Amino acid sequence: MGKKSAKSRLSNEINAGSMADIAFLLLIFFLVTTTIDVDKGVLVKLPPWSDEEPDITKLNKRNVFSVLVNAQNQLLVRGEPTKVDDLKERTKEFIANPLKREDLSESPNKAIISLKNDRGTKYGTYLEVYNEVKAAYSELWDEECQRKYNQPYSDNLPLAIRKEIRSKFPLVISEAEPTNFGEE
16 A cells, blocks of 8 residues: 555545535525515405495486596596696596585595506506596595694604594595506
C-alpha cells in the first residue's frame, strides 16, 4: 500500500448531499410565509335566500330605474341613451325626486336601481356604472346627514344615525343576469 500524497489529502470537495434538503426547506419556508394579494372584487351584501317567489304585482314600474349596458359599453337609462358621467345625477334625481315628478320614484324607500349588462360589456364599464350608482347613494346620505346633523356621513358616526340615514335612502340595487353577446 502506498502512502497518500499531500495533494490528495487537501482535495476541495464539498459534500452536497444535504444541499437539496436545505433548498427544499427554504422553499417551504418562503411558500408558507409569503402572502399573495388577491383582487377583492365588488363587495355586495346579498339578501338572505328565500324559496318564495317575489310578488311582481307590487312592483310599480315608476319606481324602477333601469340601467342597461350593451356589448359596445353604451348605456340606456330608462329608455334613453346616457353617458356614464350623467348617471350619478340622474340616479340621485330619480331616488330623491325633489320636485315630486310623476315619472320618478314615489319615495326613496320605493326606489329600485336595476342594472343589466351584456356578457360583452367590459369589466371597467361595469365598475364605472356600479360606482356611479353607489356614489349617488353616498351623496344622498351625505346631504341628508349634513341637513340633519351638520356633519358629513361617515363610518365614524354612531350606528343609530347611520341606520336612520340609510333607512331614509335604502340602497337597493338589483342586478339582472347578463344577456348573451349582442342580445337585446
